[in-house]
Amino acid sequence: MTACDRAELREVSEAVLAVTARLSVRDVLQTIVASARRLLDARYAALGVPGPADTFAEFLTDGISDEQWRAIGPLPRRHGLLGAMLRDPEPVRLTDVRSHPRFGWWPAAHPELTDFLGVPILHGDEILGSIFLANKTRPGGFTADDEELLRLLAAHAAIALVNARLYEQSRELSIVAERNRIARELHDAVAQKLFSLRLTADAAATLVTRDATRALAELDTVRRLAAEATEELRAIVVGLRPAELAGDGLDVALRKQADLLDRVHAPAVRFAGAAVPRLPAVREEAAFRIAQEALHNALRHAGPGVVTVTLRAAGGSVVLEVGDDGRGFDPREASRQFGLASMRERARGAGGRLDVLSRPGEGTTVRLEVPLE
Incomplete structure (x- = not known):
């Protein structure tokens, strides 16, 4: 195995480990973008995940400095070639990105792009996003081998996005289950005591001017019910302590x-x-x-x-x-x-x-x- 092969293997390994290490999905995608740019000798790399309407929920880049990014301006919209790649599952490999029929324009501060390679991030038939490279640093532009390796990295990006989706669904289900548990406990234990407390307080208020002795007895009951309701609430709160x-x-x-x-x-x-x-x-x-x-x-x-x-x-x-x-x-x-x-x-x-x-x-x-x- 040559030194070049070992370096490529390390880059692919880093991208794979990022997915399995349970980092944040953004960190994983950023690792994949950076690995893709280095592995395929590109000057620029980016990855887009669609958001609502024509926006991107995530748009990550590598090869562009913070100063350049600020000068470029707002995040791109899902139009032109970027939008087309989110609808077509086929990769796009061009010697000049400006030759694509859907190419539109770029902001004044945007670097000039020439050769281009983009592949979709697929989960079954669903397009979760796209990853693309521009300006190959070696002569000859992007190759079929480059396309195959970028497909592999896109597959790892898909795993990260699907895992994030499953985690969010699991978290939402856990929240719903916990909310239902609290609702049940409040209804079964606390709500009934509070209802009894209110009735007893109403009775005490009625008796204050007619039978002070009975009113005092009712107020004693109010105090007891309030104490019991407090203990029930405390028990429910303790049930929300960190599981650890x-x-x-x-x-x-x-x-x-x-x-x-x-x-x-x-x-x-x-x-x-x-x-x-x-x-x-x-x-x-x-x-x-x-x-x-x-x-x-x-x-x-x-x-x-x-x-x-x-x-x-x-x-x-x-x-x-x-x-x-x-x-x-x-x-x-x-x-x-x-x-x-x-x-x-x-x-x-x-x-x-x-x-x-x-x-x-x-x-x-x-x-x-x-x-x-």
């Missing part, structure tokens, strides 16, 4: 979360914590949600090499830290951008304290301390 906390507790849930993120993100995500005693439900949930938010912020914004989650019990408290070696920031200037306000609100609601230690270029540590009792 339903088993072995915070330390196990965070270890699983770190392991999952380590598998699907390029930076290493490590759990370096120890087992801790169980916390009251509201504190345990707050700690878990804050850890999730801190991990999300680090992986999305910080550009780290390593993110570490530590958890320990110390002096009657549980201490959680999420630290990264990324680019850092000034917490005084970025509280909204990095979700610090919501994390601090959760910490306060759980009777804990949240500190964020960060400086530009020196990484970030989010530290939460909540009392055990």
Whole structure:
């Protein structure tokens, strides 16, 4: 196997692994676009997924700088050749894109395109989108072999889009099922108590001026029913706690979360914590949600090499830290951008304290301390 063959195999492998790694669908499609451009020696690459009317829900490019993209202007519409490719399942291979009968125009800042290769992203007979390349860097334009390899990458893009669709459908079904569960519990338990409470309160109001003793007895019943309804609501809310906390507790849930993120993100995500005693439900949930938010912020914004989650019990408290070696920031200037306000609100609601230690270029540590009792 030649060095060129090995490089091509690595590129195809990267695109395949992106699909199987459960990254966001946009990240997967961006990986496929970049791989296609490099593998097929193209100057430009793009991938479009249709949206409502004549828009694109996603339009990803590679080979165009951010400055060029800003100069080009708004996303393209589904007209001309781009629109035709979303209706015709056949690939398009041209020595000059301007020779196509459906070619229209491009904005003034758009790079000039010459040779062109585009293939549909197919799921059965359905066209989910299209991927296309322009301006082959080697002489001779795009070949039949190029077309075959781009078909392969388009097939992986189709897998990513179908997986995203199935996930969304599954999520919607889960939401509906959970909504129905809550509705049933509210009807079966709480609604009847609230109905009884209202009737009893009406009776007490009627008796206030005629029989104070009986009115007081009815008010005692109101208090009892209100307390029972509160407990029922609390039980339902507890049923909405993160499923990860339903088993072995915070330390196990965070270890699983770190392991999952380590598998699907390029930076290493490590759990370096120890087992801790169980916390009251509201504190345990707050700690878990804050850890999730801190991990999300680090992986999305910080550009780290390593993110570490530590958890320990110390002096009657549980201490959680999420630290990264990324680019850092000034917490005084970025509280909204990095979700610090919501994390601090959760910490306060759980009777804990949240500190964020960060400086530009020196990484970030989010530290939460909540009392055990």
